[in-house]
Structure formats: C-alpha cells, structure tokens
Amino acid sequence: MNGASSYSGLVDNAFIFILGTSVLLLIGVTLAMIIMVVKYRRSKHPNPAQIEGSVTLETLWTVLPTILVLVMFYYGWAGFKVMRDIPDDAMPVTVTGQMWSWVFEYENGKQSTELIVPTGRNVKLNLESVDVIHSFFVPAFRLKEDCVPGRHNKAWFKSTRDGEYNIFCAEYCGERHSAMLSLVKSIPPREFDEWLGVDPGPPEGAQLLTIKGCTACHSLDGSKLIGPTFKGVFGITETVLTDGVAREIVVDEEYIRKSMLEPDADLVEGYPKGLMPPQGTLVKDEEMDAIIEVLKELK
Amino acid sequence: MADSHGAAYGYTGSYLKTPSNGNLWSWLTTVDHKKIGLMYAAAMFTFFLVGMSLGFLIRLELMEPGTQFISAKVYNSVFTLHGVIMIFLFIVPGIPAILGNFILPLQLGADDVAMPKLNLLSWYIYMVGAIMALVSLFVGGGVPDGGWTFYAPYALKSDTNISLAVMAAFVLGFSSILTGMNFITTIHRLRAPGMGMFGMPLFCWGLYATSWIQVIATPVVGITLVLVTMERWLGIGFFDPALGGDPVLYQHLFWIYSHPVVYVMVLPAMGIISEILPAFSRRTIFGYKAIAMSSMAIAVVGYLVWGHHMFTAGMSDTARWVFSLLTFFVAVPTGVKIFNWLATLYRGSIEFRAPLAYALGWIFLFSIGGLTGLANGALSTDIHIHDTAYVVGHFHYTMFGGAAIGMFAGLHYWWPKIWGRMYNEKIAIGAFAVILVGFNMIYGTMLVLGMKGMPRRYQDYLPEYANLNFIATVGSWILVTGILVMLYNLVRAIKHGKKAPDNPWGSTTLEWKTTSPPPLFNFAEAPTVTTGPYDFTEILREAGVEEGR
Numbered sequence A: 001m002n003g004a005s006s007y008s009g010l011v012d013n014a015f016i017f018i019l020g021t022s023v024l025l026l027i028g029v030t031l032a033m034i035i036m037v038v039k040y041r042r043s044k045h046p047n048p049a050q051i052e053g054s055v056t057l058e059t060l061w062t063v064l065p066t067i068l069v070l071v072m073f074y075y076g077w078a079g080f081k082v083m084r085d086i087p088d089d090a091m092p093v094t095v096t097g098q099m100w101s102w103v104f105e106y107e108n109g110k111q112s113t114e115l116i117v118p119t120g121r122n123v124k125l126n127l128e129s130v131d132v133i134h135s136f137f138v139p140a141f142r143l144k145e146d147c148v149p150g151r152h153n154k155a156w157f158k159s160t161r162d163g164e165y166n167i168f169c170a171e172y173c174g175e176r177h178s179a180m181l182s183l184v185k186s187i188p189p190r191e192f193d194e195w196l197g198v199d200p201g202p203p204e205g206a207q208l209l210t211i212k213g214c215t216a217c218h219s220l221d222g223s224k225l226i227g228p229t230f231k232g233v234f235g236i237t238e239t240v241l242t243d244g245v246a247r248e249i250v251v252d253e254e255y256i257r258k259s260m261l262e263p264d265a266d267l268v269e270g271y272p273k274g275l276m277p278p279q280g281t282l283v284k285d286e287e288m289d290a291i292i293e294v295l296k297e298l299k
Numbered sequence B: 001m002a003d004s005h006g007a008a009y010g011y012t013g014s015y016l017k018t019p020s021n022g023n024l025w026s027w028l029t030t031v032d033h034k035k036i037g038l039m040y041a042a043a044m045f046t047f048f049l050v051g052m053s054l055g056f057l058i059r060l061e062l063m064e065p066g067t068q069f070i071s072a073k074v075y076n077s078v079f080t081l082h083g084v085i086m087i088f089l090f091i092v093p094g095i096p097a098i099l100g101n102f103i104l105p106l107q108l109g110a111d112d113v114a115m116p117k118l119n120l121l122s123w124y125i126y127m128v129g130a131i132m133a134l135v136s137l138f139v140g141g142g143v144p145d146g147g148w149t150f151y152a153p154y155a156l157k158s159d160t161n162i163s164l165a166v167m168a169a170f171v172l173g174f175s176s177i178l179t180g181m182n183f184i185t186t187i188h189r190l191r192a193p194g195m196g197m198f199g200m201p202l203f204c205w206g207l208y209a210t211s212w213i214q215v216i217a218t219p220v221v222g223i224t225l226v227l228v229t230m231e232r233w234l235g236i237g238f239f240d241p242a243l244g245g246d247p248v249l250y251q252h253l254f255w256i257y258s259h260p261v262v263y264v265m266v267l268p269a270m271g272i273i274s275e276i277l278p279a280f281s282r283r284t285i286f287g288y289k290a291i292a293m294s295s296m297a298i299a300v301v302g303y304l305v306w307g308h309h310m311f312t313a314g315m316s317d318t319a320r321w322v323f324s325l326l327t328f329f330v331a332v333p334t335g336v337k338i339f340n341w342l343a344t345l346y347r348g349s350i351e352f353r354a355p356l357a358y359a360l361g362w363i364f365l366f367s368i369g370g371l372t373g374l375a376n377g378a379l380s381t382d383i384h385i386h387d388t389a390y391v392v393g394h395f396h397y398t399m400f401g402g403a404a405i406g407m408f409a410g411l412h413y414w415w416p417k418i419w420g421r422m423y424n425e426k427i428a429i430g431a432f433a434v435i436l437v438g439f440n441m442i443y444g445t446m447l448v449l450g451m452k453g454m455p456r457r458y459q460d461y462l463p464e465y466a467n468l469n470f471i472a473t474v475g476s477w478i479l480v481t482g483i484l485v486m487l488y489n490l491v492r493a494i495k496h497g498k499k500a501p502d503n504p505w506g507s508t509t510l511e512w513k514t515t516s517p518p519p520l521f522n523f524a525e526a527p528t529v530t531t532g533p534y535d536f537t538e539i540l541r542e543a544g545v546e547e548g549r
C-alpha cells in the first residue's frame, strides 16, 4: 500500500531493509538445512565428524548479527524521530475517540466526523479519549498512536497526496471496535481554507447526534443497537434501575440531561452498566439543549 | 540414593504396569514424575482441543467480510477465550509440565524430581487455577471480552469477573513457581554421579532457564492482583483514570510478567531441538556452551524489553528507543542458537526420521517468528504494524510455531520412551507436511494483512482485505486436519503401535539407557556418567562405523 505522508517513505525504507534482510536470512537457513540433510544423509555419509565448536565462529556469528540489528535499530529510530518531532507551525486538531466513533475538532471550534486536512500542510493531533483506550491508526500515513483516557498523547503528519485514507481504531474497545472507522480526506489547501472558514453554525438536528457519536449506539428508526432507540423516547414511561432498585420514570428534559452526564445513575432496564460514556467533556451545555430538542422531535 | 532405585522396592516392571495402575485413584495420588507428566498431558491437550476449536471458529467468521456465523459480541468473547486457554492453560506451562516432568529426572539419571509430593501438589494447584480461570469466564456479567491482555480500563470496567481471572492467573503461576523450584532443586541436587552442570543434556538447560524466569517473574502477577483488588473493592485508583489512575501502568505490569513468559514458552522448546539434532546427525552438538549460555542470556535480557509492547501507548520517546534497543539485543542469542543448530547438521550422518522432520520444520517456523519480530522491535515499523494482524501472525509463528510445534517434536521424539510403542512415522511426517502448509497459509497471510493495515481483533473488515482473509481461513482447515491426524497417529500408537526398542533413534542421553517404557524408579541400577551428553562413540561402534575425526 502506497504511503501518503511526509514520513511514510522513511518507514517503508526501514521495512524494506528489515524484511529484505530477514527474507535473505530465512532463505539461507532453509537452504542450508535442506542441502545438509541431503548431502550428509546416512546412506551416503555414515561417518559423522565430531566437531564440538569453534570460538572463531561463535564470535563471528555473535558480532555480525549484533551489528546487523544495530543498523536495524538505527533505521527504525531514524524514521521514528521524524514522527515524534512535531513541527511548530502544525495546525492542531483534537481527535476524540469514544465507543465507537471519532470526532475531530479544529481550532475555530468546527467539528467533523471525518478528518479533513490540507494536502502539504503539517497537522498536529491531540489524541483524547472519553472512555477506554482507542488507537488512532491511518495505515496510509504509517501513523498510529493511542487515545488513552487521562493522558494527552500527540502525533502529527503531513499528507503528501490528495485523496481519502482509512482511519481504523487499532486498540480493542468493545463490541463495535471493528466498526470504529472514519476517513482522512486530504484536499488542496485552498479548498480546505474555504471549508474551514465556512461556519456551518452549530451542528443541528440528527447531524449533532452523528457528530457526537450517539448514533453508534442509539438508532433513530426504532431498531435496537447497543442502547435504546431514540425514536419516540421522549415522554414515554419506562423502568430504570437506580442503585440497583427498579423504579418508573418519565423521560423528560431533566432525565435526558442526567442520562448524558451520569449514564449509570439511572440504568434503563435490560441494558448493561458502564457502556455509555459520560458525555460531560464531549457535549457542551448548549449542545445538550439542542440534543434534547432533537429527541423531542423524533417521534 | 542408590538404594531407592528399582529393586529395593521389590518392583522392577514398567511404570505403566504397576499392580494398581488400572484404577484412577492410583493416578490421582501418584507421586511418580512420569505419571504426573501424563496427567498434565491429559488436562492440557483437552484444553488445547477446546482452544483450537475456538481458533477455528474465529477463522470461519473471518472468511468473508460482514457477519457470517457469530455476532461481534460473541466473536469478541471467542477470541478472548481462545487466547486465555491457549496461553495460560496450554503453552506457558505446557512443555515443562508434560515433557519436563517426564524427561528431566530420566535425563539426569535420577529416580524422580527432588520433591515428588510437591510435584503432585503443583498438578492440583494447576487444576484449581484452570478451573478458576474457566469459572471466572462465565460467572459475573457473562463471558468476558477484551482479549487475553485484559487492558485497563476497558476490561476492568466491565462487570465480568476480572478479580477472579487475575487470581486464576496467579494460582496457575503459583503452580509454575512450584514446578520451577522443584526443577531447579532437582537439577542442582540429583544429577547422576559424574554429570556436571555442563554435562547436562541441553533440554535440562532449557528447563533450568525457564524455571528461573517462572520463579522470578510470576510474583508480578501477584502484585497486579493486589492492585486490581484494591481498585475494585476500595476504590483506590491505580489503573482507572476516572479514579485518578493510569491505564498505561496496567500495561507495564502486565508485560513485565507476560514478556518474560514468552521465553518460558520458547526456551524448553529450544532445548528439545538441541536434543533431536545431535541424535539424528549422530554427532555432538556444535557449541554446547554457547547454546546453554544463550538460554540464560535470553532469560536475563528478556526481563528488560517489555516496553516494546507499548510503543504507541504514549510512553516517553526516550523510553521507547531504549526498549527498542534492548529488544534487538535479545535477537542476538536467538540467532546464535540457530547458527549452532545448523552447524550441528554440518558433516553429520543424518537420518531423516519423524522427530527430525518436526525439528527442522520448527527451525523454519521459528526463524520466521524471530525474523518477523525484528520489524516489531524497530520503532518506526512497529508503529505501523502494532495491533494489526501482523502481530497476530508474528506471535503465532513464535508461540505456536516455536512452543507448540517444539512440543510436538518432543512428543514424537520421546513417545517411544513414554509408552514403549512406536507410532507410524510415515503418517507423522505426512501430517506435519499438511500442518506446515496450513500454518503458513494462515499466519503468513496475516503478516501481509497487517502490513496492509488490517487491525487485529476485528470481527468485520473492509472488502479490500477479503481475498487474503479467505486464504487464511482455508489454511485453518488444512492446519486443523494436519493436527488431528498427527494426534490420532500418536494416540493410536499407545495401544496398537509396534513395540519400541529401548533406544530407537540411537540417542546418547541417559533416558535412552533404561527400558522403554522405564521402570517405576527409572533405572534398574543408578547410572553413572563418564562422557559428555552427546558422545556417539558407542553408538557408532555398535553400528560398525569407524569413529570420525
């Protein structure tokens, strides 16, 4: 797969060197075994030589591999150093992973579920997680770094070609780990500036639910995903478990707000604890109000 | 202890034909290291078959993109169970418990391990640990997911019974500690007169290095257990960021134990290969001391490299390069071994029999395992392949190719000694050829998939990965067929095989100097040792060959 970041070539060189050497060594070892098994077969070679060892050879095949692996280490480190030296002029984007969606936030507050970047400019990623460990992985950029809750990991890249590149979550994070996908869209800088400059206003309606990742677990059409559907939820009476005790509640504004901030406080009956990430850090107050309005409308 | 040998007990027959042998109770209360070895074999191969079926199911699900047979939720539990069973119940304790128990005292010329009762206790502790592990998987909030690594905070958050699972790992580890101490003591105290440390067969050295790792590394699991328990019950935050803890700390503790344990799995297998090669080349091993000492070197350096599992977790950049550098140093002693084994074939008189086929295949697979590890050790390349199918392929080459195939090689080598029966060698070699094909189809393909970016632990994947996944799944059918035929061939031999001579391969170590199967106390007369472990003078003289230069 062709690399598409400024440092992907360095990584590929290290791959070629390491894997190339490995293949040669493997062929050598395998051929040596086959040749000797044939050449020294008992019927042809009944009289073995009892060679106990050789200090020269032992030294040789300790020292040479040591040098070889040091070169490999160097190659690996050289590419890595570039990956870790974040250029000062890089444009910061905050990447937040949550079960099971990505949201990207730009400096001017613009949010997106896809990572739109200008080709040829440096981009710095602030990697955050609101629940468990996720790992931000873009194979085409040879880029991977974990989003660890409570830590603030960083990474950077510069895309060298316009195009769309897969984003995967590489650290196991639960049921829909393999569906935690997105795209990097690398576009010409001028288009990007335009895109970034257009203030779409605060995300609205169902769009808000997508950006905030709610739709990874809540459907809008009545089907049951990981959590209860949002369709017609407002105003119904349902059973929740509060501290393990079942009680009836009516889904109103206050209840929805609490469900977002402390999902485990009132647990909808039949759903597991600890799955829905608390939304306090990810969803701002006014966005919460907007979400409530959306839910009211979803009949 | 000459008086405890054989005749002094009035019973000189095979250990398999003692008067009480027919009843189960006599097995469950035996302190005979040979029977204990076989009891481990019975338990472990049961687990192995379960683990293999789960692996088969994983590949079936991945045959095509989308959901085929099992939902994502079930899939996640299946790969977790597969990992837990294969690693903690089969591969880690496998070779020492089965072949180590059976062979070590015989190779040293002893009548049992140093502490036979403790040895039986270790078996019971293993069984308790295994049952706890299995129970922990099913009580609490249901079958856990999260993989055999159980990373915080995901795995610790869930309702599933993590405390019991870690406790089980510790109990299993405790069993290994006891076995390890037993082996270390046996090696130091019970070598036959005339056998120095450097006069031991190399399998004993492999077990010796492994035992030290077990004794020293396992307590870390205990520490982790205490911390997990304090976090869950007292709410003191160690790992969960919601309580002010750090999830990366969990990864450190996990790998401080689990990385050295990789060598626990592989070192005894290396010992087995070092036995088989001289026997079928009829010549002394090349570089005895280099092989023995590289085992110890691997055991020591192996403690210092755990961080290479965490290159993307957000450790400081300095820590990352230091761990990378150290990791490369472990590669060197492993390479030294491979070169010494090749040199052992050089100008030998080689007979291509079943055990040798397994041993050479082992060298091939393990070389791939070791070499593919280099790209994991180098920083920039590991960033790309970390947590992808590449890593899964790589560790199956080392763990399955290295440890399990090594065990299969050992079983084929010592089977005639253990049961006094030969198996069908043609079937054994044929089955292995099938295994090799299937093996490389699965795990070789995974290496490519990972390079192309397919993450691991994915129940579903993008269409671009479909063809390779299909090949891997077909490979799994071939591999499983090979393994079943191989096992059937071995089991069949127990009853129906031809009678085996005492020394069917023309080997030199002490276990071949007693009968097949050995008598209850191993040797009719306590052996003394006057030559090195791989001295073929006598074998060659019997074969009518003039001794070589």
Ligand SMILES: [Cu+2]
Pocket: A097, A098, A099, A100, A133, A134, A135, A169, A170, A171, A172, A173, A177, A180
């Ligand atoms: Cu994730």
Ligand SMILES: [Cu+2]
Pocket: A134, A135, A169, A170, A171, A172, A173, A174, A177, A178, A180
């Ligand atoms: Cu994930």
